[in-house]
Amino acid sequence: MEFPVQVALATLVPTLPEGPRWHFEIKLDGHRTVLWRTAEGVRLQARSGRDVTAPWTDLAAEGMALPPGVVLDGEAVVVVDGVVSFEAAQARAASSPARAARLAEVQPALLIVWDVLALPVGDVRARPYEWRRAAMLDVLAGLPSPTRIQAVSATDDREVAQAWYDSLRDTGVEGVVAKPGGSPYRAGRSSGWQKIRHAETVDAEVVGYTGAPLRPRTLAVRLPDGRTALSQRIGARLVAEVAPLLATAVVAGRARTSAGDAYTAAATGITVEVLAGTTRHAVCTVTRVR
Structure with a gap:
């Protein structure tokens, strides 16, 4: 397995699935991050495949305690006053290395891990979720305590998962992800993995823009139903x-x-959240970059 890896993505559904062998994980509001423990050190990868080691050096330092050859998938999060803050994670991710180091001193990050893609013995993505979950917990149990690399909360009890969904929204829990016990880690979006979100948003792929690349006015996005649409004019933060x-x-x-509507088409690798209620219009509203 070579850096970067294409990550597995869940499909948005309205309710928790029912039936045997479903497992449910808390979905936190942070930055998707893959941690690679190489023979030489640690590299961190964003969902897009970009190397994001520089803004998350505190997590890279924690990862040095892992055995070489381990690759973990999870979410880099920052907790502020007991609440997972997407804004704090976004600020860290967008910072220069020097500023990120200063932010890490005040608000250290956590890597909440939900999967293992490789072990020292090799690639394990084809193994069932239940096997990978157990292997992941074994790997994390070998880390010194306390550690900023932690396993995501998970359950095979649908009622517990529903209680999480209903009660934890104010703590920065974005929703719940459901995975069949026998499912492999499959790159790209799969209907096998399902996510149930509180926010009325959908993911959309940025396929282009209007204006200049360094000063875009709007984004062209491909919506889940396959249509392409322009966003409303984006603000300075998104620019x-x-x-x-x-x-x-x-x-x-x-x-x-x-x-x-005309736009400049480009292979951007960017995914954004779009307000679901605006996707039926020719112009939709982008809320943030994923």
Whole structure:
């Protein structure tokens, strides 16, 4: 397995699934992060595949206690006043190495792990979820205590998962992810893994933009139903986040949305959240970068 790896993604559904051998994990509001413990050190990877070791050096330092060859998938989170803060995680991810180090001193990050992709013996993604979960817990049990690398809370009891969903929203829990016990770790989006969110949002792939790459006015997004649409004009915060990625994206020329609006098509690797209630319109509202 080579760096970077394509991560597994869950499909958004309205309710928790029912039936045997479902396992449920708390979904926290942070930054998707894959930790690679190499023979030389530790590398951290974002969902897009970018190397994000620099802003999360405190997590990289914790990862040095893992055996070489281990690859873990999880969420980098920052807790502020007892609540998981996406804004704090976003600030860290967007910081220079020097500023990230200062933020880490005040608000150290946690890596909440939900899967193991590789062990010293090799790639284990084809193994069933239940096997990987047990192996992951074994690996994490070998870390010194206390550690900032921790296992996500999980249960095979649907009623417990529903109680989590109903009661933990104010603590920064974004929802619940459901996984069949026999499921492998499959790259890309799969209907086998399901996520139930509190927020009325959907994920959308950024497929282009209007304006200049360093000063985009709107984003062209591919919605879950396959349609493409332009966003409303994005604000300064979103511009600052996406502009560096758009500047390095491979431009494919001019294209038109499903409604006929022109935009610059590009392979960006960016995923954003879009307000679900706006996706039926030609112009939709982007809330944040995932």
